[in-house]
Amino acid sequence: xxxxxxxxxxxxxxxxxxxxxxxxxxxxxxxxxxxxxxxxxxxxxxxxxxxxxxxxxxxxxxxxxxxxxxxxxxxxxxxxxxxxxxxxxxxxxxxxxxxxxxxxxxxxxxxxxxxxxxxxxxxxxxxxxxxxxxxxxxxxxxxxxxxxxxxxxxxxxxxxxxxxxxxxxxxxxxxxxxxxxxxxxxxxxxxxxxxxxxxxxxxxxxxxxxxxxxxxxxxxxxxxxxxxxx
Amino acid sequence: xxxxxxxxxxxxxxxxxxxxxxxxxxxxxxxxxxxxxxxxxxxxxxxxxxxxxxxxxxxxxxxxxxxxxxxxxxxxxxxxxxxxxxxxxxxxxxxxxxxxxxxxxxxxxxxxxxxxxxxxxxxxxxxxxxxxxxxxxxxxxxxxxxxxxxxxxxxxxxxxxxxxxxxxxxxxxxxxxxxxxxxxxxxxxxxxxxxxxxxxxxxxxxxxxxxxxxxxxxxxxxxxxxxxxx
DNA sequence: ATACCCCAGATTGTATCCAATGTCACCCCA
DNA sequence: TGGGGTGACATTGGATACAATCTGGGGTAT
Numbered sequence: 001x002x003x004x005x006x007x008x009x010x011x012x013x014x015x016x017x018x019x020x021x022x023x024x025x026x027x028x029x030x031x032x033x034x035x036x037x038x039x040x041x042x043x044x045x046x047x048x049x050x051x052x053x054x055x056x057x058x059x060x061x062x063x064x065x066x067x068x069x070x071x072x073x074x075x076x077x078x079x080x081x082x083x084x085x086x087x088x089x090x091x092x093x094x095x096x097x098x099x100x101x102x103x104x105x106x107x108x109x110x111x112x113x114x115x116x117x118x119x120x121x122x123x124x125x126x127x128x129x130x131x132x133x134x135x136x137x138x139x140x141x142x143x144x145x146x147x148x149x150x151x152x153x154x155x156x157x158x159x160x161x162x163x164x165x166x167x168x169x170x171x172x173x174x175x176x177x178x179x180x181x182x183x184x185x186x187x188x189x190x191x192x193x194x195x196x197x198x199x200x201x202x203x204x205x206x207x208x209x210x211x212x213x214x215x216x217x218x219x220x221x222x223x224x225x226x227x228x229x230x
Numbered sequence: 231x232x233x234x235x236x237x238x239x240x241x242x243x244x245x246x247x248x249x250x251x252x253x254x255x256x257x258x259x260x261x262x263x264x265x266x267x268x269x270x271x272x273x274x275x276x277x278x279x280x281x282x283x284x285x286x287x288x289x290x291x292x293x294x295x296x297x298x299x300x301x302x303x304x305x306x307x308x309x310x311x312x313x314x315x316x317x318x319x320x321x322x323x324x325x326x327x328x329x330x331x332x333x334x335x336x337x338x339x340x341x342x343x344x345x346x347x348x349x350x351x352x353x354x355x356x357x358x359x360x361x362x363x364x365x366x367x368x369x370x371x372x373x374x375x376x377x378x379x380x381x382x383x384x385x386x387x388x389x390x391x392x393x394x395x396x397x398x399x400x401x402x403x404x405x406x407x408x409x410x411x412x413x414x415x416x417x418x419x420x421x422x423x424x425x426x427x428x429x430x431x432x433x434x435x436x437x438x439x440x441x442x443x444x445x446x447x448x449x450x451x452x453x454x455x456x457x458x459x460x
Numbered sequence: 461a462t463a464c465c466c467c468a469g470a471t472t473g474t475a476t477c478c479a480a481t482g483t484c485a486c487c488c489c490a
Numbered sequence: 491t492g493g494g495g496t497g498a499c500a501t502t503g504g505a506t507a508c509a510a511t512c513t514g515g516g517g518t519a520t
Contacts, residue, residue, distance in 0.1 A: 088378055148318055300512060475508080
């Protein structure tokens with residue numbers, strides 16, 4: 001079964017989209033970078049058709065910006081937009097946590113605790129970012145949602161480049177409160193105090209947002225033409 | 231300028247997606263209906279390429295369900311999924327209202343009030359649904375958001391077929407409380423009492439959800455294979 | 461009678477080719 | 491010397507043709 005994994009779903013566009021998404025989330029591509037269809041089709045050994053569908057998919061996820069007859073770029077966010085995403089997360093991630101918490105096993109709680117500890121010793125920006133993501137999304141693992149879970153993942157993805165830039169900028173400063181909040185969250189979950197866990201999570205996201213907002217220089221300054229259709 | 235309107239954005243896929251979206255929201259297509267690429271390409275006089283991109287777009291909006299090498303269907307929701315959407319709305323629409331409220335003009339408030347009144351005399355299901363949608367989305371008109379606004383529109387769209395089915399089912403019953411809540415919201419906005427407005431909106435969405443949940447027969451019963459990637 | 465298998469038709473996925481559009485550099489002119 | 495226009499090039503959008511895959515019905519064996 002592992003042989004067919006390379007062509008999972010049976011379509012190439014999914015594979016290309018997955019690979020491109022990883023490149024963006026991993027920082028190999030940065031906001032504003034131009035994406036040329038033919039480069040991708042050459043890289044993946046196919047035609048431009050699946051590439052185009054992959055780009056459409058990533059655009060709908062907010063990772064790519066398409067302009068008709070012109071081209072594609074890795075999506076960038078203004079500070080206002082990033083703040084918007086964080087305020088949205090502040091409202092919905094506690095709900096997702098609620099869905100998940102009632103099904104979390106002791107093993108999963110132990111893993112969250114382990115991740116929270118590992119982050120204290122994390123060397124380098126990438127390891128820190130990865131552990132943070134694993135911690136939060138891991139807490140939602142048992143939510144079994146079809147809408148909210150993917151939505152939260154999407155919000156994490158679109159802001160990932162800016163979390164990276166921020167983490168690189170501030171280094172180890174302010175990291176203590178970050179760890180403390182994670183441990184408080186684990187404790188609240190362990191105690192079964194869901195109301196407290198929700199509050200801690202909301203405050204954690206809120207504080208992170210306020211810290212991000214202190215560094216407007218990290219963000220896109222001039223939003224060219226980003227209409228909101230609705 | 232109106233001549234070029236038919237090919238707006240310069241790409242056909244957008245036009246096809248818009249048309250198909252209208253068909254789904256308008257009830258011409260129902261959840262579970264099969265969508266065949268060639269039918270659409272014949273209907274719009276093009277090839278299947280833009281049709282495929284349109285279907286991908288609508289899939290990402292949650293209006294269409296694609297299965298590789300098999301086909302496309304108008305998306306359906308289980309009761310649990312619909313409930314999830316409403317609980318999400320309950321958390322984020324008050325936030326969107328907050329963004330919008332600070333910029334709402336007197337004219338816009340008057341229009342909301344007018345819409346709330348018109349709904350009392352609405353004849354037929356379609357007019358009622360349309361006015362309700364105009365009322366709520368109209369309240370968010372001045373939010374000037376790039377993430378939250380489109381997200382809320384998307385959540386409205388995916389649940390539209392079930393609002394229609396519910397409205398057809400219950401007729402005029404329970405409609406009084408509906409109107410009362412709308413008028414209370416307008417009053418709170420008029421008074422500048424944003425905290426109250428947010429609460430009324432959340433309770434309005436919550437009560438609607440609870441009413442919907444009384445009719446599980448309206449929803450998809452057996453969710454075939456809807457994996458949540460994250 | 462029923463369960464399974466297999467093949468034909470229908471439908472989707474992809475490649476290649478051509479058209480349409482935007483970009484950019486160069487040139488002309490004031 | 492600077493600004494505007496124009497043309498060639500690069501890139502994207504779309505159509506046609508072909509390959510791959512799934513579905514469903516009919517036949518066969520148990």
